[in-house]
Amino acid sequence: MAGLSNEVKMPEEQISIDLTPPAKSWMEPAVQFRKGTYCYSAVPKHQKYLDLPYPREWNPAEKDWKLPEHWKEIILKGMKDLLGQYRSLKLFLDICVRCGACADKCHFFIGSGDPKNMPVIRAELLRSVYRRYFTLSGKILRRLAGARELTEEVLKEWFYYFFQCTECRRCSVFCPYGIDTCEITMMGRELLNLVGCNINWIVEPASNCYRTGNHLGVPPHAFKSTLEFALEEVKEITGIKVEAPINRKGAEVLFITPSADYFGNPHWFTFLGYLMLFHEIGLDYTWSAYASEGGNFGLFHSSELAKRLNAKIYAEAKRLGVKWILGGECGHMWRVIHQYMDTYNGPADFLEEPVSPITGTHFDNAKSTKMVHICEFTADLIQNNKLKLDPSRNDKWKVTYHDSCNPSRGIGLFEEPRYILHHVGNHFYDMPENTIKERTFCCGSGAGLGADENMEMRLRGGFPRANAVKYVHEKFGVNLLTCICAIDKATLPPLLEYWVPGVEVAGIHELVGNALVMKGEKERTTNLRGEPLTKFQVTS
């Protein structure tokens, strides 16, 4: 009888190294659209609603993307236009020396191990095409000069990787030249839009926003109804009847917040916190059923769409005749406001420089846009002893704080949220220094990538953030991750459920609402989530 053949490899020998991208050059486009790692394409009806070019049914995983006949010319003309329009783009494409300082700074690279997620290579995907068609060396030397032909495969690679960047700008913090890879992604997406290649998780909310004033598509009467529900809940918890004026002309302040705040979970509790705070300080303010969205998914699509969606904020402020605007807990809304709103739709010369009616503080930093961040506003109230707080009501929580990318790197808001947290609770623990503030790690689902079909990619991208949360969870028993971004509030819970079970997510103003001692309130027995306060907990 013959013995066992040794032709069959042992299992450990069979583990071949054939991952994407293979050992060949990065210049060869090779993308596999594996389920769980990409977002679905935009639905035509939403594209049509926004008058976007080439609406059609198509699937990124299929070979035929049904591109328009002259797609290549369209892209190259678009690229020429963008280069003429933005000197920053030309500069970013020309000056990179590929030093690699950004290489291991991207959360998607750290989590996935895919070299094309190194910001330098992600930018090269676009830069190589720029060289081929817009530089002399690239036109002559082609591949030798790092130039690539624009092919359908290259376009597919753009789609794959530009929708794998959350535009968080962590890499730009480390670039010695200050190249903002986020803007490269933005330009890449602008070009993809020209041939109708975008994702539904961006286009649908943008279309909803255009139609109803908010991403979720909440019509005005449902907005009013949801506010009434919230007021009833506040009454149940505090015994106080709170008012929430809508579209009230002549109010001093217009309050704008993401629509997820009044429909999402755990956003809802932050929403209750806002209502309680404004009542307690007697703020002369109004909500708007028209500008009922702070977020701006247009930013993840194109500057034109961002401008169109942003316009309603100033238009509504003008119509209602308010003096200035107060903005809620949102992420990219603050990047739009701080860096783009003034040039998109400004100057807002019909508004006044914001002054807190309660403390008299002038918000000089908002002199131009006339819009103040709620954390600045609340921190100022606390500093001037205008709020009575009982931090023990948050004793259930051992809290840490996630610096949401845009408020931290976009507008430099580091200390105000922490100042508030130190006053509304007794247990605060920061995550390690190299994972917070300007070096914060992204949630992995921003810039329109929070779709459920993209879950695997999101879990990869969010791993560095979750890893730091895990550290404080294990070391200090942290059980609550606070943040000031609606996308974070929606996407961090599933991320933590996978990587760090036992840690929940909340907005800062939820904790403010818990701690706020309101005039005439009944004895509080529960927090805003309806959970018994520590001193009322029944021990078995």
Add this chain to the structure above:
Amino acid sequence: MRPEGRTPVILKDLLVKNRDAILERWLHLILETYPADTSTLLKQSKDRFLNPVGYTIFKEIEALFDELLEAMNFERLSSSLNNILKIRSVQDFSPSQAIGFTLLLKKAVEEVFGRETQKEQTLEEWLRFYSRIDQMAIKAFDIYMDCREKICEIRVNQARAEREMAFKMMERMNVLKEKT
């Protein structure tokens, strides 16, 4: 006869003596399952926050190796496997590639000792040690499946939450209709 459940003393001594070399080789082989540019960076930094993948793999294979030589406590073994497999089950790996890192320990041991040295040990000792590695690999498959099921569950929960939000919105709209 040696007592059941204990690794033979002679082989164990040899493995303990060469622990660092084996671990270094095992780590190298695991990191080689990543694309070339990536494995270089994964090897470079030892910072647990800036290189969480490299750090986790190194820390946990140390724990796994020690467990294989000691009590084979399945709770501790599972915890270490879980920390590595949570990462590998969301990366671009096929199931066999994701769990196959466990079997790379055999290759690492072989590369460190060479075939000649192995012959100095009794066959029984080697079979027992390899069988422990196989047990670890089987456990890894269970944990990998748990991770994949969790991803699926999270995805379904998100879709469900979105649906509930839509229902809530419809409910709010109807409430107003009833009032008018």
